[in-house]
Amino acid sequence: MSKIYHISICIVLAMALMSCHTTKNAVTGTDISTHRNQQDNNSELLKKFVCTTHTQKNIVAKIKFTAHRNDSEVSLSGSLKMRRDECIQIQLIAMGFIEAVRIEITPDYFMIIDRLNKAYVKEQYNNIEFIQKNGLSFYSLQSIFWNELFRPGINHITEQNINDFSIMAEDTRRTITLNDNAKPQTTEMAAATLTWTTEDNNITRASIQYADENTLKSHIHWQYADFTNVNGVSFPSKNMIQIKTPRVNIDAEMQLGHINDDNNWESRTTLSKKYERISLEKLIQLIRSL
Numbered sequence: 001m002s003k004i005y006h007i008s009i010c011i012v013l014a015m016a017l018m019s020c021h022t023t024k025n026a027v028t029g030t031d032i033s034t035h036r037n038q039q040d041n042n043s044e045l046l047k048k049f050v051c052t053t054h055t056q057k058n059i060v061a062k063i064k065f066t067a068h069r070n071d072s073e074v075s076l077s078g079s080l081k082m083r084r085d086e087c088i089q090i091q092l093i094a095m096g097f098i099e100a101v102r103i104e105i106t107p108d109y110f111m112i113i114d115r116l117n118k119a120y121v122k123e124q125y126n127n128i129e130f131i132q133k134n135g136l137s138f139y140s141l142q143s144i145f146w147n148e149l150f151r152p153g154i155n156h157i158t159e160q161n162i163n164d165f166s167i168m169a170e171d172t173r174r175t176i177t178l179n180d181n182a183k184p185q186t187t188e189m190a191a192a193t194l195t196w197t198t199e200d201n202n203i204t205r206a207s208i209q210y211a212d213e214n215t216l217k218s219h220i221h222w223q224y225a226d227f228t229n230v231n232g233v234s235f236p237s238k239n240m241i242q243i244k245t246p247r248v249n250i251d252a253e254m255q256l257g258h259i260n261d262d263n264n265w266e267s268r269t270t271l272s273k274k275y276e277r278i279s280l281e282k283l284i285q286l287i288r289s290l
Contacts, residue, residue: 046167049176049198051159054146054233057084058263061237061256065092068251076100080145080256085155087267088138088145104269107138112283113269119276121283135184147203147224147236149176149196153184174198191217202227202234218245230259 059082066075078092078099087106094100094116102113111122125131125138135152143150151157151164164182168175178194188210197205202224209219220243224236239254 060262061259064255066253
């Protein structure tokens with residue numbers, strides 16, 4: 001039980017605090033320059049991806065989460081519930097029936113609930129240094145989960161943001177890059193490259209990579225596959241996630257099933273007085289002690 005719990009918490013922490021990076025193969029400075037010089041016939045396609053958002057208010061699915069870490073593989077079942085501009089909830093179930101972890105992300109806060117130890121972390125984004133420095137927010141993470149483009153620092157991109165992105169053709173694939181002048185003016189974002197890969201009119205990979213003097217420091221890759229029709233809209237039922245930082249190295253797969261637009265669920269979790277509110281640092285220490 002401790003191994004399952006350890007890995008599930010690591011995944012949740014990494015996704016909550018770091019996965020506001022996205023996924024595609026690395027794009028070097030030289031590639032980006034070439035990219036910008038070659039875009040001429042792709043403006044309409046770029047407009048399609050910039051201006052397209054899913055019309056559903058809710059996405060609900062059963063999930064199977066498989067994590068690979070330190071030569072171990074652990075699978076957990078659970079659920080994913082998303083309500084546009086309101087909430088992302090992930091529940092992970094251990095041993096088939098025990099809710100071990102719940103993560104709840106809203107525009108105002110993120111919360112990680114440790115059901116087994118009756119403890120929880122709840123923080124506003126301005127208290128999280130990583131998110132604050134990178135100009136990230138709930139809306140950045142929402143775009144990743146909803147398979148959409150995003151620009152850190154704004155809630156929703158529109159047609160007015162088309163010039164914030166560049167597009168380059170690669171056979172049947174195209175790479176979309178967030179231009180440097182559209183990134184938040186922070187040291188962290190200056191060292192980051194944000195790219196998306198598209199194929200068959202779908203975003204199939206998203207990536208943020210951080211480098212210092214051409215040396216890769218960390219990245220998060222998010223790959224989308226097995227697109228399915230959800231009320232007339234194409235939506236990925238398979239997500240492959242790779243998170244690599246100096247402190248975290250995780251490969252995970254989230255398979256979605258029974259995807260629908262059910263709205264009969266609460267977007268806020270209420271905890272009893274039995275739960276102790278703890279700091280993120282204390283939760284990390286608790287994990288490391290398992």
